Amino acid sequence: xxxxxxxxxxxxxxxxxxxxxxxxxxxxxxxxxxxxxxxxxxxxxxxxxxxxxxxxxxxxxxxxxxxxxxxxxxxxxxxxxxxxxxxxxxxxxxxxxxxxxxxxxxxxxxxxxxxxxxxxxxxxxxxxxxxxxxxxxxxxxxxxxxxxxxxxxxxxxxxxxxxxxxxxxxxxxxxxxxxxxxxxxxxxxxxxxxxxxxxxxxxxxxxxxxxxxxxxxxxxxxxxxxxxxxxxxxxxxxxxxxxxxxxxxxxxxxxxxxxxxxxxxxxxxxxxxxxxxxxxxxxxxxxxxxxxxxxxxxxxxxxxxxxxxxxxxxxxxxxxxxxxxxxxxxxxxxxxxxxxxxxxxxxxxxxxxxxxxxxxxxxxxxxxxxxxxxxxxxxxxxxxxxxxxxxxxxxxxxxxxxxxxxxxxxxxxxxxxxxxxxxxxxxxxxxxxxxxxxxxxxxxxxxxxxxxxxxxxxxxxxxxxxxxxxxxxxxxxxxxxxxxxxxxxxxxxxxxxxxxxxxxxxxxxxxxxxxxxxxxxxxxxxxxxxxxxx
Ligand code: DGJ
Numbered sequence: 001x002x003x004x005x006x007x008x009x010x011x012x013x014x015x016x017x018x019x020x021x022x023x024x025x026x027x028x029x030x031x032x033x034x035x036x037x038x039x040x041x042x043x044x045x046x047x048x049x050x051x052x053x054x055x056x057x058x059x060x061x062x063x064x065x066x067x068x069x070x071x072x073x074x075x076x077x078x079x080x081x082x083x084x085x086x087x088x089x090x091x092x093x094x095x096x097x098x099x100x101x102x103x104x105x106x107x108x109x110x111x112x113x114x115x116x117x118x119x120x121x122x123x124x125x126x127x128x129x130x131x132x133x134x135x136x137x138x139x140x141x142x143x144x145x146x147x148x149x150x151x152x153x154x155x156x157x158x159x160x161x162x163x164x165x166x167x168x169x170x171x172x173x174x175x176x177x178x179x180x181x182x183x184x185x186x187x188x189x190x191x192x193x194x195x196x197x198x199x200x201x202x203x204x205x206x207x208x209x210x211x212x213x214x215x216x217x218x219x220x221x222x223x224x225x226x227x228x229x230x231x232x233x234x235x236x237x238x239x240x241x242x243x244x245x246x247x248x249x250x251x252x253x254x255x256x257x258x259x260x261x262x263x264x265x266x267x268x269x270x271x272x273x274x275x276x277x278x279x280x281x282x283x284x285x286x287x288x289x290x291x292x293x294x295x296x297x298x299x300x301x302x303x304x305x306x307x308x309x310x311x312x313x314x315x316x317x318x319x320x321x322x323x324x325x326x327x328x329x330x331x332x333x334x335x336x337x338x339x340x341x342x343x344x345x346x347x348x349x350x351x352x353x354x355x356x357x358x359x360x361x362x363x364x365x366x367x368x369x370x371x372x373x374x375x376x377x378x379x380x381x382x383x384x385x386x387x388x389x390x391x392x393x394x395x396x397x398x399x400x401x402x403x404x405x406x407x408x409x410x411x412x413x414x415x416x417x418x419x420x421x422x423x424x425x426x427x428x429x430x431x432x433x434x435x436x437x438x439x440x441x442x443x444x445x446x447x448x449x450x451x452x453x454x455x456x457x458x459x460x461x462x463x464x465x466x467x468x469x470x471x472x473x474x475x476x477x478x479x480x481x482x483x484x485x486x487x488x489x490x491x492x493x494x495x496x497x498x499x500x501x502x503x504x505x506x507x508x509x510x511x512x513x514x515x516x517x518x519x520x521x522x523x524x525x526x527x528x529x530x531x532x533x534x
Contacts, residue, residue: 004387007291016379019045020351027051030071039351044373047082054089055100066145086160094168094271114175126233143248164258166271171226200281230273242289252291277311296323305333309341323349331367332442339393342386370523374456380498396441416441417459451532458522492531
């Protein structure tokens, strides 16, 4: 069993933030947020992520106005939500956009990254101390404002420092200063960490370049030198901001990542120096004031999605997903994050767009919202049972009809609903009109005791078959053999919810025909509790 680092807390207790991030410019004032509150309600959210813009809060150098924070706090509280603030400072998607005009308009003072071709990019240079100092003052002022305004309720549970930092458009800064750094010695504290960590991507790049103990960036890291140097610089820059911010007011701080490194893409096509998997170790070694490095996962493919979860779920870095798709495959894949990768929080991006003009869920977002509502029901169970192999993701991959779960003492045979499945007699949900009308199944099966399970999501049914021996092998053949046997057990099946103290509250009971052929789960049900009796 691995101990999960529960970074987010409310009233001193672990808290699982689940919800949505508003569109980029919805944080300017309260009226912009009207649609967002509706979408958050439709998702069953408990937390909202909203940006705070450097350009708004420091319109003139040194003159801060954090009145917008009153609005954000008021809005979140009125809607019973916790709030994560996203600091749009030096970097927003590897660019300069949300910096104040007095920064943008003075490139001599606030130096830009210079491209390989020699022209300035719309990106502030992390080499430039003036940039760092200006951002440090602004973020510290934000933290002071939070300390002053969020005194009692502690609505703000975390601050994301910057947004998808890195250099969009170049692997590194090619200015004279940065080029001198590039050809100067790699800091010995980095070189020694790299040598100590075989198996990491940085170590592999170092090996491939000749595994020298000391030398310049290209000498130690070959073709990756520009990106690695940038990662080192940005990691220090952001950690410096976080250190200063936390010295004013302590809340968890996070960094989010534009995952652009798949396929054949080059650093700079995604923000170079951001904490992509290749350089994640550099960040983990040198950002002690950052609590989590979090991937923005938009991958539509199941394998790609799981690859990213795998890369960011580490003993020193629990998986936290601050952005994901508001439509499509995320409705299913999010259960991989919650079940298989022990995610400690999960958000969809641009939630206003989940609703149509009338305020109803758009058809393409309705499944995502249903998945979020199902996940919300499971939060007390996630907090208690993740990390122990007891939370199982149900995800219907394309063309799949069933899934086997290796449970403690049981094999769970999960059969997805399709138009050909006979619905059990007595079960109330109407049969789907057509194959197309069937959403692909997804959800969670959580084992809380030797014979006790909670199920959520849909549409699927689970047959629990006792293992002939505790270490019985889980093969489709073994499961088929078990399924062919008479059902030896009886199920007690209830629907209900867990209250604020985690106590089970049953509202419906199922028996007789309704439990023949397995335990059905769909999005109409709340949590389904199953106890297998003898
Ligand atoms: C990731 C960024 O972090 C967000 O601010 C937003 O730009 C989305 N991409 C858009 O998909």
